[in-house]
Structure formats: structure tokens, C-alpha cells
Amino acid sequence: MTSSTLAVVAHGADDVRIEHVPVRPPGPDEAVIAVAYGGICGSDLHYWRHGAVGESVLRAPMVLGHEVVGTVVRAAADGTGPAAGTQVTVHPATREHTDVRFPDDRPNLSPGVRYLGSAARFPHTEGAFAREVVLPAAMLRALPDGLDLRVAALAEPAAVAWHAVAQAGDVRGKRVLVVGSGPIGALAVAVARRAGAAEIVAVDLHAKPREIATAVGATRTLDAADAEAVAAVDADVVIESSGNHRGLASAIAGATRGGTVVMVGLLPSGDQPVPIAHAITRELRLVGSFRFNDEIDEVITALADGTLAAGPVVTHTFPAARALEALAVAGDPAVSGKVLLAF
Known part of the structure; x- marks a missing residue:
């Protein structure tokens, strides 16, 4: 594992930089992922344009991105999650305890949820627009053999x-x-x-x-x-x-x-x-309708068996080094659908 990695980092309104950031050592229940593609979401565009998404305001530099696919290069030491070499997509939510009431079967409604690439809390939850990221193994979803990673990037x-x-x-x-x-x-x-x-x-x-x-x-x-x-x-x-x-x-x-x-x-x-x-x-x-719960598992199956014909939604792919150009294209609905960054 490298000590730093190239990443797409939002510093404020109209200030997104492609720069190297440290890669922290993984915990026992965390894996290291070599990211292949990341899809630009509307929230990424808002952080780029406004330095905020609604009331989630950047207070420090933050790595963007939560729609990512890649390959496990180091599996979690505790044996949880996919093995090294497995291609994966990511469920970007993690739950933390909260005393606020919400239906137990709808964790997406919990205010205790953290989402990758979100400034809703401080310290911010770093995103995954980087060549290498450390993520909880529980976030990872193994991809079926033969599923195009560019299509799999649509899973989230x-x-x-x-x-x-x-x-x-x-x-x-x-x-x-x-x-x-x-x-x-x-x-x-x-x-x-x-x-x-x-x-x-x-x-x-x-x-x-x-x-x-x-x-x-x-x-x-x-x-x-x-x-x-x-x-x-x-x-x-x-x-x-x-x-x-x-x-x-x-x-x-x-x-x-x-x-x-x-x-x-x-x-x-x-x-x-x-x-x-x-x-x-x-x-x-x-x-x-807010985010999702475990539907991503059904989506992966449907993408793999071809019953969810979503491929045409991806219209552009840019190398991560051209992330600013990619953001501009993604922000113009007259010319683009889903824009991917290739890491």
C-alpha cells in the first residue's frame, strides 16, 4: 500500500484540486481498494460549484465521491468482506448510534448515517475519488464475473x-x-x-x-x-x-x-x-424517497444478468487527472448523462 494517493479534493466553492492525500493504515475490519471508476453525482457538483450541498457546508478540504467500483488489494485482517483480487462496488453509508426515532427496517432515515464524501458532519466523511482508498469491509459488495466495471459504477x-x-x-x-x-x-x-x-x-x-x-x-x-x-x-x-x-x-x-x-x-x-x-x-x-437501504444488492444482480439495461446512462469517461473538465461536462445536462472518472 502506498503512503499517499492521487485524489479529487474539494477545498471550497469553485475550488476542486487533483492532489495527493495520505492513505491511512486500515483497521482490522477495513480493506484497501484500488478504485477503477467513480461516478460524478449531483452532490459532487454542488460541492464544486457552491462549497456546500444544502446545509452541508465544507469547513475543511474533503475528498469527493461515493459512486465507486474497484478491486480489493488488501482484504480486511479480521477476515470479513471480500478477498484480495475481488472486484467490488461500494455501499457508501455507515450507521452510528442515535437516540432519534426512525423505523428499524429503514436505516436510510437514521440521522446517525454517515455517507462517503459528505460535509454533513465535522470532521467530514472523506469520499472515495482516489486511486486507493481504505473502507470498512461491510461497505463492499462483490461483483459477479463479467460485469463491466463502467456499468457496475451505476450500482449506487x-x-x-x-x-x-x-x-x-x-x-x-x-x-x-x-x-x-x-x-x-x-x-x-x-x-x-x-x-x-x-x-x-x-x-x-x-x-x-x-x-x-x-x-x-x-x-x-x-x-x-x-x-x-x-x-x-x-x-x-x-x-x-x-x-x-x-x-x-x-x-x-x-x-x-x-x-x-x-x-x-x-x-x-x-x-x-x-x-x-x-x-x-x-x-x-x-x-x-431518500437514498436506499439494501437495494444495491438487487441492483448488482439485475445489472449482471442484463435485466436492468442501464449502460446508456454512462455517456463520458475522463481520467481522474481531468476531473475539473469532467465536472464541467457532468454539470451540463444538455450534453451528458452519467460522467465517470477513471482512476
């Missing part, structure tokens, strides 16, 4: 989409509307298709995300600017993944009476101007 965001679709219940035979066709929205399209949705309508302001949504299973697409067309969809289930109040308004308008709207796009903190009266008079079911 696909688990977010999987959880969101599951929040709507059984979508088999139903009409599904996906508002916002960025990577999470496109993956929700792929998950809904696998789950047997009869019709999937994908909405976005840009042509590129609509093209990707079609490639992964949308039966038709709509320009988000065409409010009348979106409202006319009359969907049984709506997945709102745009993360802005206009998208949520479109989701409410496009849902059928008695339908379900799943809100997976994270809106800014504070009050939002949303037509809730419409949701009341149509008896819509508004459901939140």
Missing part, C-alpha cells in the same frame, strides 16, 4: 432509483411519468421498465437526457416546457427527479386522480411554491 445511483420506484408500490401494467431525465431519472426509467410498467413517459428540458431515457426504456418523451402535454399524461405513478419546484408542480399536474407522486429529486431547503391544493383535490399520494 441505480439503487437510489430502485428505492424510489419501490416507494410507489407495484408498477406492473401501469403508466409511469418520470419528471427530470438526468442520471437518476433515466435509471428510474430503466428500473420501471424492468418492473413491468406498461408505459413510461420521460420528461426533460434537454434533448440529450430524453435520448438517454429512450435508450433505457421510455416509450415516449416530452419537452418539460410543454406543460399541457405533461399534464395530459395522466400517470398512475410519477417519479419526480428534477429536484426543483417546477418539476414537482409538473409531477402533480401529470398524475392521475388517486395517483402516486414519488419525490426523489432533492429540493432546496425552505418553503417551495407547489400547487398542493391540486394534490388534495385529486387525493394524490405524495411520497418521499
Whole structure:
């Protein structure tokens, strides 16, 4: 194991650097991973652009990244987790004790969860955009033989989409509307298709995300600017993944009476101007969706057996040394889907 490694580090707003950081010695229940690819998430973009994600503000330099795949180069000394040489993806959450109440079967709702590459607490939880990282063995998920690592890099965001679709219940035979066709929205399209949705309508302001949504299973697409067309969809289930109040308004308008709207796009903190009266008079079911629990295991299987056709969501791969260029491309939905860094 090297004493330092190349990493992508956020120092503040508009200040991301590619630099060497120390590699700490692993604990007995930790493994050393040689990272192959890391997917750029919206949270990484926020730390780059604003030095914060909502109320999670950078107070010190932090390695970005939580969507990573790679190979175990040193297994955990206590014998837990995958053996050396195993290709893995990462479940980026770890739980810590909290006295705050939450359902035992929904650990994603625990305020005691730490997430890789998050400034929600101080000291920050370092991310995994580095050539070599030390991670708890419990985070690692062995990948099936033959699964392309670039596709496997979608496991974490696909688990977010999987959880969101599951929040709507059984979508088999139903009409599904996906508002916002960025990577999470496109993956929700792929998950809904696998789950047997009869019709999937994908909405976005840009042509590129609509093209990707079609490639992964949308039966038709709509320009988000065409409010009348979106409202006319009359969907049984709506997945709102745009993360802005206009998208949520479109989701409410496009849902059928008695339908379900799943809100997976994270809106800014504070009050939002949303037509809730419409949701009341149509008896819509508004459901939140936050991260995921163990769905990543089902996602890995579905990616490996080809039933979750998510490959087209990846549109660009950049070497880690060009991370700033990669961030700029990832931040332009008119030209990109999921952008990967190659380590």
C-alpha cells in the first residue's frame, strides 16, 4: 500500500484540486481498494460549484465521491468482506448510534448515517475519488464475473432509483411519468421498465437526457416546457427527479386522480411554491424517497444478468487527472448523462 494517493479534493466553492492525500493504515475490519471508476453525482457538483450541498457546508478540504467500483488489494485482517483480487462496488453509508426515532427496517432515515464524501458532519466523511482508498469491509459488495466495471459504477445511483420506484408500490401494467431525465431519472426509467410498467413517459428540458431515457426504456418523451402535454399524461405513478419546484408542480399536474407522486429529486431547503391544493383535490399520494437501504444488492444482480439495461446512462469517461473538465461536462445536462472518472 502506498503512503499517499492521487485524489479529487474539494477545498471550497469553485475550488476542486487533483492532489495527493495520505492513505491511512486500515483497521482490522477495513480493506484497501484500488478504485477503477467513480461516478460524478449531483452532490459532487454542488460541492464544486457552491462549497456546500444544502446545509452541508465544507469547513475543511474533503475528498469527493461515493459512486465507486474497484478491486480489493488488501482484504480486511479480521477476515470479513471480500478477498484480495475481488472486484467490488461500494455501499457508501455507515450507521452510528442515535437516540432519534426512525423505523428499524429503514436505516436510510437514521440521522446517525454517515455517507462517503459528505460535509454533513465535522470532521467530514472523506469520499472515495482516489486511486486507493481504505473502507470498512461491510461497505463492499462483490461483483459477479463479467460485469463491466463502467456499468457496475451505476450500482449506487441505480439503487437510489430502485428505492424510489419501490416507494410507489407495484408498477406492473401501469403508466409511469418520470419528471427530470438526468442520471437518476433515466435509471428510474430503466428500473420501471424492468418492473413491468406498461408505459413510461420521460420528461426533460434537454434533448440529450430524453435520448438517454429512450435508450433505457421510455416509450415516449416530452419537452418539460410543454406543460399541457405533461399534464395530459395522466400517470398512475410519477417519479419526480428534477429536484426543483417546477418539476414537482409538473409531477402533480401529470398524475392521475388517486395517483402516486414519488419525490426523489432533492429540493432546496425552505418553503417551495407547489400547487398542493391540486394534490388534495385529486387525493394524490405524495411520497418521499431518500437514498436506499439494501437495494444495491438487487441492483448488482439485475445489472449482471442484463435485466436492468442501464449502460446508456454512462455517456463520458475522463481520467481522474481531468476531473475539473469532467465536472464541467457532468454539470451540463444538455450534453451528458452519467460522467465517470477513471482512476
